[in-house]
Amino acid sequence: xxxxxxxxxxxxxxxxxxxxxxxxxxxxxxxxxxxxxxxxxxxxxxxxxxxxxxxxxxxxxxxxxxxxxxxxxxxxxxxxxxxxxxxxxxxxxxxxxxxxxxxxxxxxxxxxxxxxxxxxxxxxxxxxxxxxxxxxxxxxxxxxxxxxxxxxxxxxxxxxxxxxxxxxxxxxxxxxxxxxxxxxxxxxxxxxxxxxxxxxxxxxxxxxxxxxxxxxxxxxxxxxxxxxxxxxxxxxxxxxxxxxxxxxxxxxxxxxxxxxxxxxxxxxxxxxxxxxxxxxxxxxxxxxxxxxxxxxxxxxxxxxxxxxxxxxx
Amino acid sequence: xxxxxxxxxxxxxxxxxxxxxxxxxxxxxxxxxxxxxxxxxxxxxxxxxxxxxxxxxxxxxxxxxxxxxxxxxxxxxxxxxxxxxxxxxxxxxxxxxxxxxxxxxxxxxxxxxxxxxxxxxxxxxxxxxxxxxxxxxxxxxxxxxxxxxxxxxxxxxxxxxxxxxxxxxxxxxxxxxxxxxxxxxxxxxxxxxxxxxxxxxxxxxxxxxxxxxxxxxxxxxxxxxxxxxxxxxxxxxxxxxxxxxxxxxxxxxxxxxxxxxx
Amino acid sequence: xxxxxxxxxxxxxxxxxxxxxxxxxxxxxxxxxxxxxxxxxxxxxxxxxxxxxxxxxxxxxxxxxxxxxxxxxxxxxxxxxxxxxxxxxxxxxxxxxxxxxxxxxxxxxxxxxxxxxxxxxxxxxxxxxxxxxxxxxxxxxxxxxxxxxxxxxxxxxxxxxxxxxxxxxxxxxxxxxxxxxxxxxxxxxxxxxxxxxxxxxxxxxxxxxxxxxxxxxxxxxxxxxxxxxxxxxxxxxxxxxxxxxxxxxxxxxxxxxxxxxxxxxxxxxxxxxxxxxxxxxxxxxxxxxxxxxxxxxxxxxxxxxxxxxxxxxxxxxxxxxxxxxxxxxxxxxxxxxxxxxxxxxxxxxxxxxxxxxxxxxxxxxxxxxxxxxxxxxxxxxxxxxxxxxxxxxxxxxxxxxxxxxxxxxxxx
Numbered sequence: 003x004x005x006x007x008x009x010x011x012x013x014x015x016x017x018x019x020x021x022x023x024x025x026x027x028x029x030x031x032x033x034x035x036x037x038x039x040x041x042x043x044x045x046x047x048x049x050x051x052x053x054x055x056x057x058x059x060x061x062x063x064x065x066x067x068x069x070x071x072x073x074x075x076x077x078x079x080x081x082x083x084x085x086x087x088x089x090x091x092x093x094x095x096x097x098x099x100x101x102x103x104x105x106x107x108x109x110x111x112x113x114x115x116x117x118x119x120x121x122x123x124x125x126x127x128x129x130x131x132x133x134x135x136x137x138x139x140x141x142x143x144x145x146x147x148x149x150x151x152x153x154x155x156x157x158x159x160x161x162x163x164x165x166x167x168x169x170x171x172x173x174x175x176x177x178x179x180x181x182x183x184x185x186x187x188x189x190x191x192x193x194x195x196x197x198x199x200x201x202x203x204x205x206x207x208x209x210x211x212x213x214x215x216x217x218x219x220x221x222x223x224x225x226x227x228x229x230x231x232x233x234x235x236x237x238x239x240x241x242x243x244x245x246x247x248x249x250x251x252x253x254x255x256x257x258x259x260x261x262x263x264x265x266x267x268x269x270x271x272x273x274x275x276x277x278x279x280x281x282x283x284x285x286x287x288x289x290x291x292x293x294x295x296x297x298x299x300x301x302x303x304x305x306x307x308x309x310x311x312x313x314x315x
Numbered sequence: 316x317x318x319x320x321x322x323x324x325x326x327x328x329x330x331x332x333x334x335x336x337x338x339x340x341x342x343x344x345x346x347x348x349x350x351x352x353x354x355x356x357x358x359x360x361x362x363x364x365x366x367x368x369x370x371x372x373x374x375x376x377x378x379x380x381x382x383x384x385x386x387x388x389x390x391x392x393x394x395x396x397x398x399x400x401x402x403x404x405x406x407x408x409x410x411x412x413x414x415x416x417x418x419x420x421x422x423x424x425x426x427x428x429x430x431x432x433x434x435x436x437x438x439x440x441x442x443x444x445x446x447x448x449x450x451x452x453x454x455x456x457x458x459x460x461x462x463x464x465x466x467x468x469x470x471x472x473x474x475x476x477x478x479x480x481x482x483x484x485x486x487x488x489x490x491x492x493x494x495x496x497x498x499x500x501x502x503x504x505x506x507x508x509x510x511x512x513x514x515x516x517x518x519x520x521x522x523x524x525x526x527x528x529x530x531x532x533x534x535x536x537x538x539x540x541x542x543x544x545x546x547x548x549x550x551x552x553x554x555x556x557x558x559x560x561x562x563x564x565x566x567x568x569x570x571x572x573x574x575x576x577x
Numbered sequence: 578x579x580x581x582x583x584x585x586x587x588x589x590x591x592x593x594x595x596x597x598x599x600x601x602x603x604x605x606x607x608x609x610x611x612x613x614x615x616x617x618x619x620x621x622x623x624x625x626x627x628x629x630x631x632x633x634x635x636x637x638x639x640x641x642x643x644x645x646x647x648x649x650x651x652x653x654x655x656x657x658x659x660x661x662x663x664x665x666x667x668x669x670x671x672x673x674x675x676x677x678x679x680x681x682x683x684x685x686x687x688x689x690x691x692x693x694x695x696x697x698x699x700x701x702x703x704x705x706x707x708x709x710x711x712x713x714x715x716x717x718x719x720x721x722x723x724x725x726x727x728x729x730x731x732x733x734x735x736x737x738x739x740x741x742x743x744x745x746x747x748x749x750x751x752x753x754x755x756x757x758x759x760x761x762x763x764x765x766x767x768x769x770x771x772x773x774x775x776x777x778x779x780x781x782x783x784x785x786x787x788x789x790x791x792x793x794x795x796x797x798x799x800x801x802x803x804x805x806x807x808x809x810x811x812x813x814x815x816x817x818x819x820x821x822x823x824x825x826x827x828x829x830x831x832x833x834x835x836x837x838x839x840x841x842x843x844x845x846x847x848x849x850x851x852x853x854x855x856x857x858x859x860x861x862x863x864x865x866x867x868x869x870x871x872x873x874x875x876x877x878x879x880x881x882x883x884x885x886x887x888x889x890x891x892x893x894x895x896x897x898x899x900x901x902x903x904x905x906x907x908x909x910x911x912x913x914x915x916x917x918x919x920x921x922x923x924x925x926x927x928x929x930x931x932x933x934x935x936x937x938x939x940x941x942x943x944x945x946x947x948x949x950x951x952x953x954x955x956x957x958x959x960x961x962x963x964x965x966x967x968x969x970x971x972x973x974x975x976x977x978x979x980x981x982x983x984x985x986x987x988x989x
Contacts, residue, residue, distance in 0.1 A: 018389065018390050018392060018407065018486070019403070020389070020392055020394070020399045020400060020403045020404055020407065021398055021399070021400060021403070022398050022399065022400040023400050023402070023403065025883060027885070028883055028884065028885050031885050032787060032884075032885075034779060035779045035780070035782050035783035035787060036783055036787070037779075038775075038776045038777075038778075038779030038780040038783060039779070039780040039783035039784055039788070039794075039797050040797065041776060041780065041855075042780065042797060042800050042801045042804060042855065042856065042859070043796065043797060043800055045804060045815075045852055045855070046800055046803070046804060048815060048819060049807070049811060049815050052814070052815055052818035052819060053811075053814060053815075053818075056818065106612070107612040107615055107616065108612070109612075110608060110609040110611070110612035110613075111609070111612040111613050111616060113609050114606070114609035114610050114612065114613060115613075118606055118609065118610075127613055130613070130616060130617055130620060131613075131616060133620060134616060134619070134620055136909065136913075136971060136975060137623070137913075137968070137971075138912075138913025138914070138915065138942055138967065138971070139913070139915065139916075140913070140915040140942045140945050140946050140949070141623070141627070141913075141945070141964050141967070141968070142623075143946070143949060144626075144627070144945065144949045144957075144960060144961070144964060145622075145623045145626055145627075147949060147950075148626060148630065148949070148957060149622060149623070149626040176616070176619045179616055180616075207598055207599060207602050208602065209598075209601065209602030209605055209606065210598070210602070213605070230806065233806055234806075236808070237807070237808025237809070237810065237811070238808070239808070239809065239810045239915070239916035240915045240916055240942075240946065243916070243919075243946070244946065244949055244950060264808065264810050264916070267810055267813075267814070267920065268810060268916055268919050268920065271813070271814075271817065271919060271920040271922075272919045272920075272925075277822060285814070286814060286818075289810070289811055289814040292808055292810070292811060293807065293808070293811045296806060296807060296808055296811075297803060297807070299806075300802075300803050300806040300807075301799075301803065304799065304802055304803070372879070374875065374878065374879065377874075377875075377878070379789060379790055402881055402882070402883050403881070405878055405879060405880070405881045406880070406881025407881075409879065409880060410875075410879035410880075411879075412872060412875060412876065412879070414872060416870075416872035416873060416875065416876040417876070418873065418876060418877070418891060419873075419895065428890065429880035429881065429882070432881070432882050432883075432886050432890070433880075433881055476876070479876075479880060480879070480880060482880075483880050483881055
């Protein structure tokens with residue numbers, strides 16, 4: 003101990019050097035990490051640039067005008083028909099069917115899981131939704147074409163074509179269900195307990211509390227889930243590529259075949275596509291529209307979720 | 316650099332204020348902290364004790380928008396000077412935290428890691444043993460050095476954290492309510508340890524527990540919120556512990572130490 | 578209103594109204610639960626539908642009579658005899674082509690047997706039946722087959738066999754396998770992870786440990802969240818424009834001296850998939866890093882560690898299980914993605930194993946897509962078999978993720 007003391011005495015008078023040290027390793031690593039972070043910005047820029055560049059080539063092709071693009075109803079760029087509507091309507095119809103299926107089911111499932119289910123029941127029920135969420139969409143495509151369509155045909159008869167928007171839409175709804183359910187459940191469970199207790203203390207039943215107090219309080223979160231669901235439906239490719247039909251078709255009849263924007267891109271790009279052709283460029287115009295629509299939807303949903311979070315934190 | 320050196324003091328603050336953004340959390344603190352003594356900082360919750368303590372080894376650098384004005388001198392060098400390396404500061408001013416926070420590694424590694432990253436070239440086994448002995452933990456753990464630090468009790472974990480700090484041979488050890496998460500017996504051992512440590516180190520401790528301050532410290536700084544309702548804390552009285560507890564100058568200190576506060 | 582007035586029902590009448598409130602509540606509760614029931618039924622229907630397609634009766638005819646080639650029944654022939662039959666009956670060109678793919682003498686007996694069936698006897702599948710029909714209406718199936726195809730043989734067949742896993746692609750469903758597709762998927766995912774894991778983890782570390790709350794970093798964070806929601810087919814278009822087209826000299830391998838390839842290679846697909854899973858890896862990585870308690874960082878800083886020492890020695894080791902789980906999830910996502918691969922130009926028919934990053938490729942989901950969209954039902958059967966392979970693969974991966982998550986208990 004004695005000896006230790008003396009060394010420590012000495013230490014107390016050792017020169018104290020607190021000057022900045024050069025740590026080149028630290029700076030190199032930090033800049034590498036920063037570059038990884040900034041890469042994501044480049045990806046977005048690259049998407050906008052590449053899609054925009056080719057789309058611009060498409061719109062500057064002789065014969066293509068924005069008016070034609072948005073007001074005519076036939077799409078076949080190879081032979082000079084540039085009306086985007088058939089692709090848009092079928093995208094809207096399949097997405098609407100999907101939301102019509104997934105919103106009530108997803109919200110109900112979320113209400114049951116967050117308000118009614120015991121922790122044990124939750125632990126067994128939630129994985130089922132997670133499995134549904136993990137199934138690749140091409141498998142859903144198989145399911146739509148070889149299960150849902152025959153089922154619909156046996157219910158509605160021959161009016162249902164082999165490829166049809168209804169079957170694709172319903173299966174897409176099943177695919178989106180877990181997403182809507184888990185986002186809604188997050189929103190419901192973010193509602194503070196004090197609010198529920200307030201309702202119970204006034205003699206409300208569990209059902210009245212969940213529907214009239216909890217659900218309204220979490221409505222913006224559910225709205226965000228709905229928007230993300232729409233965005234997912236609009237961007238979904240494989241289910242519609244397999245089951246909704248191949249060939250643009252301007253129709254509002256869900257029993258009929260019609261190609262969506264994503265399905266169109268998948269079919270045309272899967273074939274022999276030569277660069278700089280009008281077909282090639284037109285795909286980028288469609289993809290740009292798709293990107294912009296989903297971008298706006300995602301941004302809106304993100305803003306809503308953030309506001310919602312602030313409200314209860 | 317040597318000109319300003321004041322040998323019997325290890326830390327000197329001159330009109331030190333600490334801000335979070337525009338909010339002034341601690342205002343205008345001027346203190347001389349003596350070498351190889353225990354200095355306690357006491358005061359009610361939220362008066363900026365921990366903020367002041369953490370500013371001494373620049374742990375507040377990790378709080379966004381936190382900055383200081385005034386001077387904080389260690390042996391004549393302003394720790395917030397533009398050419399000062401915060402990593403060097405922390406290596407010279409060790410810290411023990413409120414909750415024991417050993418690394419999820421073996422007991423041995425907990426001590427060896429800090430030494431290794433600071434370029435220790437001596438005999439590691441010796442250093443580990445010496446540090447554990449200084450923290451009064453050696454006898455309890457000498458046979459289980461390879462075990463995870465998480466298998467120790469809370470009190471042992473805290474002493475391990477002290478040993479880990481001693482191992483890098485700092486000049487000063489800061490302790491942020493080091494015993495508040497411990498049972499009375501473990502608390503007693505930490506207090507005994509502090510008496511042992513002050514032979515070699517300058518110790519600054521933040522504590523809620525007034526008896527503890529009275530028992531362990533040589534000097535006491537009493538912190539309070541400013542009167543004007545600005546919600547920023549400051550040191551209202553700083554002197555020998557004996558004086559603070561028996562003959563305080565400030566009425567608020569008297570109220571606080573006798574339990575009449577609030 | 579006079580406070581002493583009582584406008585509420587009392588006694589029995591209150592109890593009655595309460596009971597009716599409870600009745601409504603329980604009806605709704607049942608409705609809420611039925612949503613989960615529908616989800617369960619859908620999952621069950623989907624899985625059943627797939628299994629149903631992968632097994633069942635099949636009616637087929639031989640185009641050429643086996644007796645034309647051999648006096649003995651085919652099953653009794655040995656390897657040399659099979660080889661002789663092939664040599665004798667295949668055209669020289671066809672034989673040499675097969676020989677070039679893999680030396681005929683070195684092929685296994687079952688391989689040769691398959692070749693005899695495929696090339697010489699030539700099976701012609703007339704119809705397939707689902708597993709359900711084959712089991713429960715076996716007699717009707719048999720009667721139907723006997724009536725429609727009097728010449729045909731009827732056989733209960735499992736389309737999912739070990740051979741299915743190890744044979745390459747074929748234009749005939751009966752002889753097709755997923756070997757090429759599985760190898761393609763593995764190559765592609767390997768490249769994707771090699772690209773995305775270091776960059777994604779780096780970005781996660783940057784955002785959690787270095788980034789201050791300034792404008793640029795907020796943009797980066799918002800941007801990553803948005804990228805996670807961009808439709809996968811848009812990533813395919815990006816891959817087509819950048820990797821397949823703009824960087825063709827690199828992705829085709831022509832700058833490395835490989836000449837017989839265009840930009841539609843495994844490398845392009847892998848990089849495209851890497852960009853697609855990057856936001857997923859970043860977000861999961863951030864969660865994992867966030868879960869490491871601050872006290873650990875403070876402990877390290879408190880004894881004079883630099884930022885990177887703290888991250889490398891304490892934050893990363895403790896975040897590793899979370900990062901690993903996240904990358905397994907990213908792998909599952911990449912394995913199941915189809916649309917970007919179509920756009921980037923997966924080959925529709927390819928029977929050679931991929932040899933490296935500059936090979937043309939196909940992948941498991943691409944085969945499923947191709948086969949599902951064929952009109953003939955035997956292709957649906959092999960699509961179903963390929964789906965089972967894909968789902969088992971995904972299940973294994975996810976089980977691994979769960980095991981990692983549970984094995985590594987949080988210590989703090």
